[in-house]
Amino acid sequence: MNxxxxxxxxxxxxxxxxxxxxxxxxxxxxxAAINGGIQEYFAHAPSLYKRTTLSHALRAPExxxxxxxxxxxxxxxxxxxxxxxxGCTLRFDNGMADTVITGTNSVLDDWLHDDxxxxxxxxxxVVPIQDVIEQILEPVxxxxxTRANPTRLHRDERLRGGRARWRESGLEAFVTAEAxxxxxxxxxxxxxxxxxxxxxxLRVAPRPLVDYTIKFEAELGPRAVTFAELSIATxxxxxxxxxxxxxxxxxEAHLTASRFWRDPRxxxxxxxxxxxxxxxxxxxxxxxxxxxxxxxxxxxxx
Amino acid sequence: MLTVPQIxxxxxxxxxxxxxxxxxxxxxxxLTDINAALQLMAEAGEDFYGREEITVTLATxxxxxxxxxxxxxxxxxVYRAADGVPLRKLASRGQxxxxxxxxxxxxxxxxxxxxxxxxxxxxxxxxxxxxxxxDNVKVRLHVLPPPGASHTGNxxxxxxxxxxxxxxxxxxxDTKKVPxxxxxxxxxxxxxxRWNATxxxxxxxxxxxxRYREDYRQAITLLGMAxxxxxxxxxxxxxxxxxxxxxxx
Numbered sequence: 001m002n003x004x005x006x007x008x009x010x011x012x013x014x015x016x017x018x019x020x021x022x023x024x025x026x027x028x029x030x031x032a033a034i035n036g037g038i039q040e041y042f043a044h045a046p047s048l049y050k051r052t053t054l055s056h057a058l059r060a061p062e063x064x065x066x067x068x069x070x071x072x073x074x075x076x077x078x079x080x081x082x083x084x085x086x087g088c089t090l091r092f093d094n095g096m097a098d099t100v101i102t103g104t105n106s107v108l109d110d111w112l113h114d115d116x117x118x119x120x121x122x123x124x125x126v127v128p129i130q131d132v133i134e135q136i137l138e139p140v141x142x143x144x145x146t147r148a149n150p151t152r153l154h155r156d157e158r159l160r161g162g163r164a165r166w167r168e169s170g171l172e173a174f175v176t177a178e179a180x181x182x183x184x185x186x187x188x189x190x191x192x193x194x195x196x197x198x199x200x201x202l203r204v205a206p207r208p209l210v211d212y213t214i215k216f217e218a219e220l221g222p223r224a225v226t227f228a229e230l231s232i233a234t235x236x237x238x239x240x241x242x243x244x245x246x247x248x249x250x251x252e253a254h255l256t257a258s259r260f261w262r263d264p265r266x267x268x269x270x271x272x273x274x275x276x277x278x279x280x281x282x283x284x285x286x287x288x289x290x291x292x293x294x295x296x297x298x299x300x301x302x
Numbered sequence: 303m304l305t306v307p308q309i310x311x312x313x314x315x316x317x318x319x320x321x322x323x324x325x326x327x328x329x330x331x332x333l334t335d336i337n338a339a340l341q342l343m344a345e346a347g348e349d350f351y352g353r354e355e356i357t358v359t360l361a362t363x364x365x366x367x368x369x370x371x372x373x374x375x376x377x378x379x380v381y382r383a384a385d386g387v388p389l390r391k392l393a394s395r396g397q398x399x400x401x402x403x404x405x406x407x408x409x410x411x412x413x414x415x416x417x418x419x420x421x422x423x424x425x426x427x428x429x430x431x432x433x434x435x436x437d438n439v440k441v442r443l444h445v446l447p448p449p450g451a452s453h454t455g456n457x458x459x460x461x462x463x464x465x466x467x468x469x470x471x472x473x474x475x476d477t478k479k480v481p482x483x484x485x486x487x488x489x490x491x492x493x494x495x496r497w498n499a500t501x502x503x504x505x506x507x508x509x510x511x512x513r514y515r516e517d518y519r520q521a522i523t524l525l526g527m528a529x530x531x532x533x534x535x536x537x538x539x540x541x542x543x544x545x546x547x548x549x550x551x
Binding site for chain 2: 018021022023024025027028226227228230231232
C-alpha cells in the first residue's frame, strides 16, 4: 500500500465531501495520523525492523590556515571549514589548546592569542549522529584501506574528560596514543534540546592519521511521510502484510483527534482496537526472522 | 431545442403582448426575466449546467495567476495536465500565507519553489475596473509552492463561468438557441421564465398564476434532480418512474 492509498483509506473516516480530494487541513490531520501510527508501530515492534548498518569515512588529517576575526572570538573567516569537518578536532601549530569545529566559520573555543592567523590540522575523528539514529549497536569497528581484520572499538566515556587517554598503567590503559589507529569511542552530546543537529558526535581515539572506515549497526527512527507524499505516492515503510491489520488501526486511533472525525461513537472502539494491537499483536511479532533449530543429538549432515 | 425568440414569445404571452407590438419596456422586462432564469440554472447545478475546463500555464517561480473575469467559481479537482495529480484546496487565506511552515515543514522565511501541491482562490476588487465596462473583480489563483523549473506545464481547472447573458438583439434572432443543455428548456427554463414574469406589472394572465406556480415548483425540483452526476439522494433523469414515486411520497 502506498501513501496515497493509506491516506484515502483514512479519509473515509472523516466528514469530508470527497475522500480522494481532501482539502489541505484535513489532509494535514491524515498526515499526522499516518506518522503517528508509523511511529507507534516501530515503537512497539521488535527492534530488528529498525536496524541497519551505517558506514562513515574517517579521513586522514588535513592542514589549513585559520584566521580569527579577533582575539577572544570563536569566529574565523567565512568558509574556512567544509561541512564535512563539523565536530572534528582542530589542532593549531602554535600550541594553543585543541578545539572543535562548530561551523564553516566557527570553532568551539575563543581565540586567546594576538596573532590571529595560524596554521592548523583538522583531525577527522568524529561521526555525526543525526536524530534519526535512535540507538547505536555494538560492535563499532574500523577498517583501514586494506582487507585486514577490522578493529573493534570499545566505548570509553572517560575519554570525554580529555585526560583518561593519558593513563598508561594497569588494565585501564586502553588508549595509549594521541593519534593512530582508533581503539575506542565515546559520545559527545551537541545540545539536541536547543535544536542542535547532529544530536551527538561519536568521537574516536586515538585520532586517525590515515583513512579509515567506521561501521556499526544502529536502530533508526521511522522516516516521516511528508505532505507532498499524500499527493505523490511513495511506499509506506511498513511491511505490506501488516498495513491493514496493524498500521491502519493505529493510524485511525490517532485520527480520532481530528475535528473532521465523522463518527464520535466509533472513536472508543477504534482506540480500543489500537490499544489491543499494541498490547498483544505487536508484542508477539517475531524478534528473529531466522531462528536456529535445536541441533542437540542431530546426526552430522542433517 | 427552443430558440430565444420562442422563449421571448412565451414571456410576451404571459404579458398578453404580441412580439411585433411589444414596447421597449416590455421587451426589456422580458429580457431581464429570461436572463434571471438562465442565471438561476447556471448556479443550481454546478456539476452539470456550468462546469467547464480551462487551463492555466504555469511559469517558473510564479505562484499567482489571474483568472478570466468570467470565472465565478473554481471547483475540484484542480490538477496538473501532465500527470493528473490533483492539487489540494486551501481553505483560507491564512493557510496560503503560512503554507511553507504549515505544510512543507519549513521554518520562517520565503517560500521555496517546487512541485505545486495546493491552491487557493482569492477574489479581489479590481481597482483598474471599478467603473469600467468589465466586472470590477479580480480572481487570483495562488499555486503553492510556486512551480520550480521542472514543474511547469499546464494546470487544468474546473470552473463555473458567468451565465450566458442574452441581449435584445438575441430576442429576435431565430438562429439563437437558448444556452441550456440537454433540452431542459421546456421543462426547466420556460417555467422559471414564466414565473419571473408574474412579478411584473405587465403580467395579465392572472388566471394562470396557480399553473405557473406549480410549473415553477416542478422545475425547481427537476433542477435538483437533473444533474446526472448527482446520485446520492437524488435521481437521474433516466429514472422518471422513480422520480414520480419519490415526488408522490
